[in-house]
Amino acid sequence: MDFVSHFRNSAPYIHAYRGKTSVVWIRDHALTDERLEALVSDLALLNSLGLKLIVLFDVDCFDTELTPKDMIDPARLNQLTEAIGRRRYQLEALFSQGIANSPMHGSKMKIISGNFVMARPAGVFEGKDLQAQGRVRRVDANAIKEQLDKQHLVLIPPLGYSITGDILYLPPEQLVVELAMKTLADKVVIMGNDPMPISQGQKEMNAAQLEKLIAQQPANKLGSLELQVACEVSRAGIARCHVLNGSIDGSLLVELFTRDGVGMLIPRDQYDTFRRANLNDIQGIIALLKPLEEKQILVKRNPEKIEAEINSFVVNERDGMIIGCAAVHSLSKHQAELACVAVHPDYQKNGRGDALLNEVEKQAKQSGIRELYALTTQTEHWFVERGFKSVAVQQLPQDRIALYNVQRNSKVYLKTLS
Template structure:
């Protein structure tokens, strides 16, 4: 697709994300200067489009990132805070750029950080004093929201502050979940290891599927920590969690502004559903049917006809877009017509036509009908492969025979629903 088409297709996401709170976790692998420069530019663009961004980041590289059960001495904490400071200041400097003809020109992103996280010592675990290892005590969500309301980007390092004035290290994988939960975030986005090698390339996963996948992985599996955090965030009530490959340039934008994305999405709600059509689906159905009507594959239906018939339609909705539809028109107590069976060209290889036909058959069975039929000019083999048999116009109910369009000369195929 060309630029204009791509930009138009991203418009629904631009509208949907405006004013929504997104918590991003930047893993160590993307914090080198070159990768970070690119991601900062993408985050500035997201901010300009109205997303409310809270950004967390790792303290060390992935091999030396302290785990939540590790003891952290005063000397280690000093090294951690020094590295955190360097990374924080580097990001603030990048957000301050404004060179002409660069992605940051005119961005004017204000970055705010501070003592938003109260912490307590982790204490003694299994006989070991974890010393400067901490646990989240409180997230000052009101102060964070105030900064977001002022259109500032909030930067949160993996540190917390105790009531005694101590600095404590907070494991980022736990901190991400706590911050997102207290902010009632709309999304968590993890930019780190690519989990696709560990999940057979799945782009969308339910909570149950994700839990099952994690149970089959070992500690060296690609993206295991990212998958665990996505699971925990989803369990904490975050509607959608995205994991994207930190090595892929532009992955953040591709994941959020294209329908299929490039990473892994864990959604609590129904991202891809088959359901009864509603009145607000009419424009989506019309757009889906029009190319097939123009090719005379389907009979043309005007807006008024669709409005009158909307109660007979089933749709396949994917992330707010109607990508498939079918209609069930009962003609008497015995038989129904299946019509307007269509799938968007981008999704015609995924078995959605079968799923729509099966949904239509279930609908007919619920109405206690015995047969269904189709009229087709170009897809008779597809229906034959799915159990339909050739018939004649005379086999149709009389009310349908009277409406049969001789000029189209459609072929008739009937399927019994009685086993």
């Protein structure tokens, strides 16, 4: 039944991704041949679900990793083109698989590669002619989009061609940004080194935060380049950039089709927000409150009551899903009652409740509230641990005392907001 549940929960992402363009950068050194074969199967699955895929690959054929400042002489260029050619043919062969009972059976994908990227020489840097080191001059975005519209996968090597007919090496860390910008990609996925040691386990961060964190790390630390490129992708206006550990089987599917994923997400806009609720949030709030109402932890509220009080609610939205809510009902000019505190079960052990309470208290203080009451029958310890003090029912404002349900016999707690 886990499969059924996971498959159903992936449906919103399948709907959201259909027809969207993603650029996937496959880093050569981070993928064994076995992992590459599995990744190709996963990419074929994404293609079958309607995603438009541009796949950029690089090669690792030297003792040290190439940088955009390295000279590419004829001998090096020959090594590069040979390695890139082998990798390209390997990828095309893997995408052409169709053995019965295999993930690729029946895919019948068309892999398109060609002169989509025009290049120019990088020129002279610090007095050194970089020779076949190139830079992107133009991306034929219309030709790429034409192939994507036919549901073809576009395969891009780290090479470009000049107007003089020369082959130039294009640093993939620059090419991936150009491809995403010129094709107006919705998402970039970098399959490379594990980003988690640098992000210290944090899975979401904006470009500014990530840039600051990277600056504190050694320049050659594994994963630094991938995260630096992710910053550039975000600053280029791409909505989402994911950095994944390419050595983990299935990481691409888990990242794209689950709410929390397994990699690092750098969103252009906020992915996880606290905000005032609106009428579109009613069903999400009801879904959070219902299990607690059934356990009699919360008083049952019908949709009409929630709709009438919607302006009192604060919600925690994560990737389009309401995962937390709380309501603050005004009792007087400086007094209010905290109610309907609920967090989705999947997020109850990672500080969501505390974050939600902090947001509620911040907004309450901005509204002039100095005393925040909470009535509870089963969660008094949670409130005590967060600074609420037990008080008598008679300490409630008179209008609230008149509405107090004696049969429910809720305990009353009060927190003074500084």
